[in-house]
Amino acid sequence: MSWRKHEAISKPIMHSHGLEVPNTSRPRHHTVTVIENRALSRRYYLLALSRPKGLQEPGPGTFVHLVVPDQRRFFLRRPFSIMDCDDKTISLIIVEKGEGTSIMRAMQVGQKIDLIGPLGSAFPTAPDKRVLAIGGGVGLAPLYYYWMRSKPGDYGSFRLLYGARSKEDLFIDNFDWSKQGAKFSSDDGSYGFSGTVVEFAQREIERSPADVIFSCGPNPMLKAAQDFARVNGLQHYVSLENRMACALGACRSCVVLTRANDGVRYRTVCRDGPVFDARVLVWEKLPQA
Numbered sequence: 001m002s003w004r005k006h007e008a009i010s011k012p013i014m015h016s017h018g019l020e021v022p023n024t025s026r027p028r029h030h031t032v033t034v035i036e037n038r039a040l041s042r043r044y045y046l047l048a049l050s051r052p053k054g055l056q057e058p059g060p061g062t063f064v065h066l067v068v069p070d071q072r073r074f075f076l077r078r079p080f081s082i083m084d085c086d087d088k089t090i091s092l093i094i095v096e097k098g099e100g101t102s103i104m105r106a107m108q109v110g111q112k113i114d115l116i117g118p119l120g121s122a123f124p125t126a127p128d129k130r131v132l133a134i135g136g137g138v139g140l141a142p143l144y145y146y147w148m149r150s151k152p153g154d155y156g157s158f159r160l161l162y163g164a165r166s167k168e169d170l171f172i173d174n175f176d177w178s179k180q181g182a183k184f185s186s187d188d189g190s191y192g193f194s195g196t197v198v199e200f201a202q203r204e205i206e207r208s209p210a211d212v213i214f215s216c217g218p219n220p221m222l223k224a225a226q227d228f229a230r231v232n233g234l235q236h237y238v239s240l241e242n243r244m245a246c247a248l249g250a251c252r253s254c255v256v257l258t259r260a261n262d263g264v265r266y267r268t269v270c271r272d273g274p275v276f277d278a279r280v281l282v283w284e285k286l287p288q289a
């Protein structure tokens with residue numbers, strides 16, 4: 001089933017009992033093969049994996065949970081958003097963070113890796129809406145996937161703003177940017193708009209309005225995006241990257257505090273998210289890092 005057949009945001013987006021973002025229902029275990037592992041910059045790399053038979057069609061926002069090779073040292077899997085997926089390949093962009101992502105950077109073409117996925121919820125379709133997507137760093141992944149794979153009927157219009165620290169991390173020459181609508185910013189002013197991607201978004205909506213924003217990136221950026229959405233009266237869908245263990249909704253190590261009819265309640269980022277309607281999140285309780 002395509003993710004597009006799920007609920008769209010022109011329909012009610014938040015019922016009294018919860019959220020209406022499309023969710024993956026049948027995640028599975030797969031052994032996949034490394035097809036490509038290529039440096040994009042000093043910190044980022046592209047990891048392309050073989051698409052296993054029977055993989056549920058992943059929506060933009062869903063993620064895979066990977067075993068780091070050398071499982072004796074790495075008991076916990078690592079979660080990564082799907083940046084692209086076609087008949088043969090699942091692509092991820094990964095930033096080297098700690099030991100796990102450093103070891104994965106050295107994986108060889110042909111090496112096998114254990115994957116569970118796709119997991120979690122996707123950004124919704126938005127017929128007739130003017131979408132402004134704001135990605136920071138590896139937060140580009142689900143938004144790029146949305147931008148590349150969605151069809152014009154999935155939204156009214158779509159603009160993608162991608163921001164990074166500097167030009168080196170913008171992957172200008174590494175990805176296909178030929179589709180209309182992508183723009184760039186760099187914190188140090190080395191390429192595109194000079195400043196944060198949320199400051200860039202403010203300038204963009206002064207030039208041309210939007211109805212809804214999609215955001216993904218580090219938490220301080222997401223909080224700035226939420227302030228931006230609130231001040232400008234925009235709907236906001238956000239993808240969170242909380243620390244995870246099982247990614248199956250069992251251990252509850254990834255919970256966030258959300259609003260509910262009768263007060264507040266914890267929801268899991270791995271199963272209820274990672275994409276949330278920003279109105280349900282208790283933003284003050286979101287971790288800084």
Ligand SMILES: Cc1cc2nc3c(=O)[nH]c(=O)nc-3n(C[C@H](O)[C@H](O)[C@H](O)COP(=O)(O)OP(=O)(O)OC[C@H]3O[C@@H](n4cnc5c(N)ncnc54)[C@H](O)[C@@H]3O)c2cc1C
Pocket residue numbers: 063076077078079080081082092093094095096097098099100101102138139141240241242243244274
């Ligand atoms: C839904 C989701 C999507 C993500 N998508 C991407 C992506 O597309 N590209 C990318 O580079 N990174 C992504 N991340 C973050 C990525 O999972 C962490 O950077 C990675 O797990 C760090 O592993 P490490 O061993 O290198 O770091 P360490 O810091 O050594 O990891 C130690 C432990 O903390 C966990 N951890 C550390 N940082 C994070 C984090 N930010 N989020 C979740 N768990 C963390 C690890 O899983 C591990 O269990 C995503 C996280 C989530 C939850």
Ligand code: FES
Pocket residue numbers: 243244245246247248249250251252253254255268269270271
């Ligand atoms: S990671 Fe275990 S419940 Fe989310």
